[in-house]
Amino acid sequence: MTIPNSDSPLRVGVAGLGTVGAALARLLLTRSNELRAEGARLLMLTAVSARDASKDRGFDMSELTFHANADDLARDPEVDVVVELIGGDDGPAKTLVETALQEGKPVITANKALLAAHGLQLASAAERSNVPLLFEAAVAGGIPAIRALRDAVPGQKVTRVSGILNGTCNYILTRMEREGIAFDDVLTDAQRLGYAEADPTFDVDGFDTAHKLALLTSLAFGTEIEASDMYIEGIRAITPDDMEAARELGYRIKLLGVAQATETGIEQRVHPTMLPLESTLAQINGVLNAVAIDTDLLGEIVLSGPGAGGDATAASVIADLQDLARGLVPKPLRLPRGDLRPYQRARMRSHEGGYYVRLSVVDKPGAFAAIAQRMAEHGISLQSIVQRRKPTDTGPHTHQPVIIITHETMEQAVREAMDGIMTDGHVDATPQIIRIER
Numbered sequence: 001m002t003i004p005n006s007d008s009p010l011r012v013g014v015a016g017l018g019t020v021g022a023a024l025a026r027l028l029l030t031r032s033n034e035l036r037a038e039g040a041r042l043l044m045l046t047a048v049s050a051r052d053a054s055k056d057r058g059f060d061m062s063e064l065t066f067h068a069n070a071d072d073l074a075r076d077p078e079v080d081v082v083v084e085l086i087g088g089d090d091g092p093a094k095t096l097v098e099t100a101l102q103e104g105k106p107v108i109t110a111n112k113a114l115l116a117a118h119g120l121q122l123a124s125a126a127e128r129s130n131v132p133l134l135f136e137a138a139v140a141g142g143i144p145a146i147r148a149l150r151d152a153v154p155g156q157k158v159t160r161v162s163g164i165l166n167g168t169c170n171y172i173l174t175r176m177e178r179e180g181i182a183f184d185d186v187l188t189d190a191q192r193l194g195y196a197e198a199d200p201t202f203d204v205d206g207f208d209t210a211h212k213l214a215l216l217t218s219l220a221f222g223t224e225i226e227a228s229d230m231y232i233e234g235i236r237a238i239t240p241d242d243m244e245a246a247r248e249l250g251y252r253i254k255l256l257g258v259a260q261a262t263e264t265g266i267e268q269r270v271h272p273t274m275l276p277l278e279s280t281l282a283q284i285n286g287v288l289n290a291v292a293i294d295t296d297l298l299g300e301i302v303l304s305g306p307g308a309g310g311d312a313t314a315a316s317v318i319a320d321l322q323d324l325a326r327g328l329v330p331k332p333l334r335l336p337r338g339d340l341r342p343y344q345r346a347r348m349r350s351h352e353g354g355y356y357v358r359l360s361v362v363d364k365p366g367a368f369a370a371i372a373q374r375m376a377e378h379g380i381s382l383q384s385i386v387q388r389r390k391p392t393d394t395g396p397h398t399h400q401p402v403i404i405i406t407h408e409t410m411e412q413a414v415r416e417a418m419d420g421i422m423t424d425g426h427v428d429a430t431p432q433i434i435r436i437e438r
């Protein structure tokens with residue numbers, strides 16, 4: 001289907017009137033003339049859906065059709081485009097999107113969980129019906145990362161896409177670094193202030209970042225979306241000691257999602273990362289997000305901005321609506337579904353990079369030398385190895401904190417060396433390992 005570039009308004013139905021949906025509805029109702037792009041149709045909100053019809057959403061619903069069942073919004077003849085802002089990787093959001101695509105209606109969604117789980121199937125359905133399925137708001141909220149990958153870099157070879165993709169994690173890490181306080185204490189405060197959910201698992205354990213990364217990977221490398229076969233490590237294990245050591249060594253710790261082409265496949269990984277203080281991504285603090293794209297012609301470009309919030313996310317939905325109102329019909333995943341290559345995973349054990357290792361070394365003669373020996377046995381070259389007892393720590397000691405920074409090495413070697421050190425009985429806790437990026 002091609003959206004006709006006519007003078008008639010493009011009639012928009014919005015399902016889900018929470019943080020993003022209500023902000024979008026308010027913008028469409030109050031700014032539709034300003035939001036009309038040059039040569040494009042006027043955007044007109046005609047119908048909405050939510051669970052509770054009586055809730056005050058901060059805008060006047062009296063002129064709009066309210067659908068108690070979201071699927072009815074997709075079938076409403078007064079709706080040309082369906083915007084899904086319900087959320088969830090299954091259930092009403094999925095049914096709504098499927099119904100809208102069957103009805104031959106373009107769909108816009110901010111739902112990364114849905115797309116990570118069912119994106120390929122939905123992209124196929126959109127292609128079959130020849131309608132667009134757009135999702136700029138699903139990755140990094142207000143940052144135009146999807147269109148950068150879809151429209152700005154095709155023809156170039158993307159070698160890497162990485163980003164700070166979860167505002168909750170970045171907020172927590174920023175406060176841990178600045179205030180020297182523990183993860184649990186910042187999390188409790190972030191929950192009180194509304195920066196973290198009551199159940200923070202999805203954010204702090206890296207799953208939200210993984211969903212967004214899966215979409216970026218597909219767009220960057222022309223591969224099928226693969227969100228289930230990914231290395232994921234969250235931020236719970238980061239301590240104030242790691243923060244302090246990172247700063248002293250000239251790094252800042254960020255939760256990064258990285259997709260990187262290697263000789264054996266594509267690395268998709270989500271984990272805390274030490275970034276040099278002078279790097280662009282290290283400057284992205286608080287709830288901000290950023291996406292870095294590396295291509296053969298451009299080098300690195302970095303887009304940063306608000307990764308969440310009603311207005312910022314609604315602005316990305318509006319950018320997609322404007323594309324439709326101009327008559328543009330981009331492919332959901334840049335390439336036709338049939339041209340997407342299967343995702344070939346590069347094993348995490350083959351990852352090459354620098355490593356920060358913090359060990360709690362049992363205080364007995366020869367431990368230090370034995371640790372260095374284990375690292376050497378696995379061909380790991382050390383940039384530095386330092387004992388980090390604080391000047392204030394003067395009592396009798398059973399263990400010594402030791403920080404090791406490696407030169408570039410293979411993950412497998414680091415893991416095997418750590419297994420050896422643990423077996424030798426020279427440490428009294430699981431080693432803390434943080435990967436170092438350029």
Ligand SMILES: NC(=O)c1ccc[n+]([C@@H]2O[C@H](COP(=O)([O-])OP(=O)(O)OC[C@H]3O[C@@H](n4cnc5c(N)ncnc54)[C@H](OP(=O)(O)O)[C@@H]3O)[C@@H](O)[C@H]2O)c1
Binds near residue numbers: 018084086112
């Ligand atoms: N919040 C952000 O900053 C942000 C940023 C980027 C992407 N996103 C994505 O945007 C989507 C929406 O997020 P949100 O934060 O706006 O969510 P939210 O505040 O929880 O709002 C969800 C809305 O969906 C409605 N809803 C639930 N079940 C429904 C059903 N069966 N039929 C119709 N409506 C139903 C709810 O209705 P009631 O109000 O009546 O309960 C509510 O209005 C999610 O996919 C999220 O991942 C959000």
